[in-house]
Amino acid sequence: MSARHVAGTPSGTDAPGLRISRRTFLATGLAAGGGLLLTLKFAGRTFADDAGVAAYISIAPDGIVTIVAKNPEIGQGMKTTLPMLIADELGVEWKNVRVRQAMLDPIYPGQFAGGSLGTPLNWIPMQRVGAAGRQLLLAAAAHTWGVPVSQCEASAGVVRHRSSGRTLTYGALAGKAAALPAPDLDSVTLKRPSEYTIIGKFTGGVDSPAILEGAAVFGIDVTVAEMSYAVYEKSPVFGGRVVRANIEEIKKLPGIRDAFIVRGIDAEAPIKMGLVDGVAIVADKWWDADQARRKLRIDWSHQAVSDQSTQAFERRAAQLAQSAPRSIIRRDGDVDAALARAPKVLEASYAYPFLAHATLEPQNCTAHVTDGGAEIWAPTQDPRAGATLVARTLGIDAGKIRVHMMRAGGAFGRRAYNDYMVEAAMISKRAGRAIKLLWDRTQDIQHDAYRPGGFHYFKAGLDAAGRPVAFRDHFVTFGHDGRLAATAELPRDHFPAGYIPNLEYGQTLIELNAPTGWMRNPGGNALAFAFESFLDELAHAGGRDPLALRLDLYGPPRVFAPPPARRGMKIPPFDTGRVRGVLELVAQKSDWHRRTALPAGTGMGLAFYYSHFGYVAEVVKAGLSREGTPKVHKIWAAVDIGRQIINPAGAYNQAQGAILDGLGQALHMAVTFENGRVVQRNFDTYHLLRINESPPVEVHFLRSDNDPTGLGEPPLPPVLPALCNALFAATGKRIRTLPIDARMLRAGET
Amino acid sequence: MRYSILVNGNRRSVEGAADTPLLWVLRDELHLVGTKFGCGIGLCGACTVHLNGAPTRACVTPISGIGEASIVTIEGIGESEWGRKVKEAWLALDVMQCGYCQAGQVMAATALLVRNPTPSDGDIDEAMSSIICRCCTYTRIRAAIKRAAGLQAPETLEGEL
Numbered sequence: 021m022s023a024r025h026v027a028g029t030p031s032g033t034d035a036p037g038l039r040i041s042r043r044t045f046l047a048t049g050l051a052a053g054g055g056l057l058l059t060l061k062f063a064g065r066t067f068a069d070d071a072g073v074a075a076y077i078s079i080a081p082d083g084i085v086t087i088v089a090k091n092p093e094i095g096q097g098m099k100t101t102l103p104m105l106i107a108d109e110l111g112v113e114w115k116n117v118r119v120r121q122a123m124l125d126p127i128y129p130g131q132f133a134g135g136s137l138g139t140p141l142n143w144i145p146m147q148r149v150g151a152a153g154r155q156l157l158l159a160a161a162a163h164t165w166g167v168p169v170s171q172c173e174a175s176a177g178v179v180r181h182r183s184s185g186r187t188l189t190y191g192a193l194a195g196k197a198a199a200l201p202a203p204d205l206d207s208v209t210l211k212r213p214s215e216y217t218i219i220g221k222f223t224g225g226v227d228s229p230a231i232l233e234g235a236a237v238f239g240i241d242v243t244v245a246e247m248s249y250a251v252y253e254k255s256p257v258f259g260g261r262v263v264r265a266n267i268e269e270i271k272k273l274p275g276i277r278d279a280f281i282v283r284g285i286d287a288e289a290p291i292k293m294g295l296v297d298g299v300a301i302v303a304d305k306w307w308d309a310d311q312a313r314r315k316l317r318i319d320w321s322h323q324a325v326s327d328q329s330t331q332a333f334e335r336r337a338a339q340l341a342q343s344a345p346r347s348i349i350r351r352d353g354d355v356d357a358a359l360a361r362a363p364k365v366l367e368a369s370y371a372y373p374f375l376a377h378a379t380l381e382p383q384n385c386t387a388h389v390t391d392g393g394a395e396i397w398a399p400t401q402d403p404r405a406g407a408t409l410v411a412r413t414l415g416i417d418a419g420k421i422r423v424h425m426m427r428a429g430g431a432f433g434r435r436a437y438n439d440y441m442v443e444a445a446m447i448s449k450r451a452g453r454a455i456k457l458l459w460d461r462t463q464d465i466q467h468d469a470y471r472p473g474g475f476h477y478f479k480a481g482l483d484a485a486g487r488p489v490a491f492r493d494h495f496v497t498f499g500h501d502g503r504l505a506a507t508a509e510l511p512r513d514h515f516p517a518g519y520i521p522n523l524e525y526g527q528t529l530i531e532l533n534a535p536t537g538w539m540r541n542p543g544g545n546a547l548a549f550a551f552e553s554f555l556d557e558l559a560h561a562g563g564r565d566p567l568a569l570r571l572d573l574y575g576p577p578r579v580f581a582p583p584p585a586r587r588g589m590k591i592p593p594f595d596t597g598r599v600r601g602v603l604e605l606v607a608q609k610s611d612w613h614r615r616t617a618l619p620a621g622t623g624m625g626l627a628f629y630y631s632h633f634g635y636v637a638e639v640v641k642a643g644l645s646r647e648g649t650p651k652v653h654k655i656w657a658a659v660d661i662g663r664q665i666i667n668p669a670g671a672y673n674q675a676q677g678a679i680l681d682g683l684g685q686a687l688h689m690a691v692t693f694e695n696g697r698v699v700q701r702n703f704d705t706y707h708l709l710r711i712n713e714s715p716p717v718e719v720h721f722l723r724s725d726n727d728p729t730g731l732g733e734p735p736l737p738p739v740l741p742a743l744c745n746a747l748f749a750a751t752g753k754r755i756r757t758l759p760i761d762a763r764m765l766r767a768g769e770t
Numbered sequence: 771m772r773y774s775i776l777v778n779g780n781r782r783s784v785e786g787a788a789d790t791p792l793l794w795v796l797r798d799e800l801h802l803v804g805t806k807f808g809c810g811i812g813l814c815g816a817c818t819v820h821l822n823g824a825p826t827r828a829c830v831t832p833i834s835g836i837g838e839a840s841i842v843t844i845e846g847i848g849e850s851e852w853g854r855k856v857k858e859a860w861l862a863l864d865v866m867q868c869g870y871c872q873a874g875q876v877m878a879a880t881a882l883l884v885r886n887p888t889p890s891d892g893d894i895d896e897a898m899s900s901i902i903c904r905c906c907t908y909t910r911i912r913a914a915i916k917r918a919a920g921l922q923a924p925e926t927l928e929g930e931l
């Protein structure tokens with residue numbers, strides 16, 4: 021089951037797993053003021069950044085500890101989580117910790133945010149870094165006192181000699197520890213969970229105070245010396261080339277420094293989120309540049325004419341569904357024979373739209389390209405892929421590109437792409453100065469790597485006991501030149517594959533000329549709705565409790581053999597016992613078994629989804645408002661991501677946020693195409709969930725005895741089908757198309 | 771054109787075309803970047819500031835229309851009693867995820883509490899539904915407003931650990 025669940029991993033991150041590689045060593049060094057640097061040594065270079073901060077830990081003589089967060093912060097909380105892991109093992113008090121954001125540097129493994137991998141990849145390695153630091157300080161103290169290390173203990177920034185009660189602070193020991201050789205990371209011993217002082221404690225985000233002062237620096241807030249502002253206008257139809265533009269006229273407008281045509285690099289760029297054709301305007305003020313952009317008149321090439329439209333997609337899908345799928349993804353048993361025998365057969369078609377990420381901070385990047393290389397300030401999830409893209413497109417040595425990872429105002433997969441980065445770099449190069457590129461909201465919605473839409477034509481047969489014995493999905497999805505569009509696939513092991521004896525997944529592609537890509541829980545954010553809703557239909561048709569049917573299908577607790585390790589990370593095995601655990605927990609917390617006692621017009625729906633190693637079951641209680649729109653009363657979630665919640669402050673927030681994000685998708689979000697262009701332009705046509713539509717979300721973590729895994733994505737998918745299943749229970753109307761059309765709930769067919 | 775405006779109690783002189791929105795004057799001229807850009811047309815509330823105490827969308831407020839009005843931004847809101855309480859509640863509950871919308875949330879919440887120190891859920895919906903949080907931190911925003919108001923905390927939505 022598991023291979024696909026790391027599919028949302030940025031491809032450009034070929035850093036060597038999370039092991040600090042053999043050519044890189046943990047090393048010690050002496051800080052400027054006489055403190056300890058616990059750092060890395062790579063190819064003879066001992067790492068310290070411009071301010072003399074070590075790769076991981078710097079302890080000043082006054083006991084203040086600076087810990088580096090090596091991964092981008094996009095709102096998922098890694099800038100707090102990773103230093104917590106180090107600080108706990110190091111044995112210091114959190115109030116004495118200062119956190120510093122790393123730059124992109126080959127010395128650090130895995131500098132990306134994606135795939136909910138921050139926790140599983142870094143959980144052990146970061147603790148080991150902290151433990152190595154503690155071991156050094158213990159050794160320094162033991163040496164000072166002339167006693168065996170085993171007689172010493174460390175906590176709260178102090179080493180204590182047990183029998184004599186003597187103490188030395190970390191600050192006092194730092195200089196001496198700096199002279200000792202760093203231990204082998206694999207040899208250090210980690211604390212027992214009962215000894216944790218920071219892990220598991222409610223810990224506020226390290227940037228939160230600065231955010232509330234307006235002092236945190238997001239990508240959009242970067243200012244560098246001699247900086248100008250830039251805007252970049254691209255073809256509204258993907259892949260359009262600039263034929264001519266009124267450049268000379270634009271240059272004469274107030275405040276404009278420069279305007280020029282930029283040529284895209286290759287034909288694949290629009291699909292691959294690389295540099296595409298456009299017109300750049302550079303000004304001393306962004307407002308002037310953006311006002312000038314509105315006066316641009318650009319002739320786009322014939323490619324900028326397209327009849328691609330959502331309506332045409334829908335017609336095409338309905339046509340294709342009449343014939344057999346173009347290719348077979350998986351075939352078990354004999355579906356036709358089993359359907360012929362089945363006492364009950366159900367057919368249903370499901371559809372969901374394209375989605376834009378709509379990070380609240382529009383895409384932006386600051387770049388200064390010089391003869392010597394490039395310096396870039398970017399809110400990106402994948403800085404290494406960005407640097408690689410800039411190097412290739414501009415012909416700069418990747419080693420000469422410095423990337424500052426700026427705090428990002430949301431990402432959700434959007435910033436795993438670096439189109440804004442390569443645009444900023446190219447504009448800076450052409451303008452010969454530092455520029456800050458900023459898109460407006462319309463550009464942000466109209467130039468995205470969209471979550472692909474899709475169509476599922478299901479047919480299933482039930483036996484006399486209401487158990488599915490045959491299951492078919494003809495998945496009509498999107499592709500480009502005969503190849504699947506990014507994240508538009510149905511994995512061959514997607515549930516219920518393997519749990520129903522006769523099963524067939526087939527696929528047919530519709531040609532698409534628009535970029536698609538990772539969006540929070542790629543695949544799952546779409547597939548869960550279709551599969552878990554249809555499963556609910558099967559339960560009702562077979563007279564089964566939707567909970568009991570799921571428990572029945574997954575069967576007794578079993579642990580499947582895991583796939584081989586990836587990126588130095590052991591892939592956790594799929595465990596049906598954990599499925600059962602969260603299903604039963606959510607049923608208990610939501611009073612699922614008493615749902616028939618709910619007042620008329622109110623219903624409960626349930627769904628389960630496994631993704632990114634996380635097991636999540638959700639129940640939604642919903643009905644209709646007085647206006648006849650969906651009204652969600654409450655949502656319950658049971659989540660199993662292992663034995664340890666590292667930071668409850670972040671964990672509950674991520675889970676509630678992901679669930680409400682999914683709710684917003686179900687209720688509102690849709691990107692549509694007309695004449696090859698995206699129709700939506702701003703939040704008046706691309707609606708996001710607001711607080712008045714936001715129900716209470718109760719989250720329960722089931723702490724099974726498994727290594728901790730990530731949480732940013734797993735809670736999202738189940739809410740979509742759970743909501744639709746609840747609305748069915750409340751109204752008898754089955755939602756088979758997203759976003760939910762309230763008119764259909766009030767009147768339409770069932 | 772040159773304009774003299776009052777920002778967080780300080781008189782500032784700024785240069786810009788008459789139709790330049792206050793948002794860009796604050797961000798790019800005065801380097802008060804805590805006020806954020808989200809939509810540019812008054813739909814998301816990321817740019818919310820106070821104009822004589824009233825929550826106002828800086829992205830659609832031209833600099834020429836400000837005159838003598840007193841502007842307060844996230845950088846200055848902590849000076850007021852309610853601003854301080856709201857920020858304390860925000861920190862205590864760790865409301866933020868990415869944090870990008872939160873200046874707007876704090877400005878709107880403060881304006882609400884000044885006007886109505888004991889807001890109901892419906893009052894909160896009404897005052898806050900114009901401020902989008904793409905990370906959907908709404909559960910904690912609601913709880914933090916109640917905490918700042920000294921009202922009973924909403925039922926706990928976080929299970930036992």
Ligand code: FES
Nearest residue numbers: 808809812815829
């Ligand atoms: S930026 Fe002003 S309301 Fe969105």
Ligand code: FES
Nearest residue numbers: 869871903904905
């Ligand atoms: S915290 Fe990210 S938009 Fe609100």
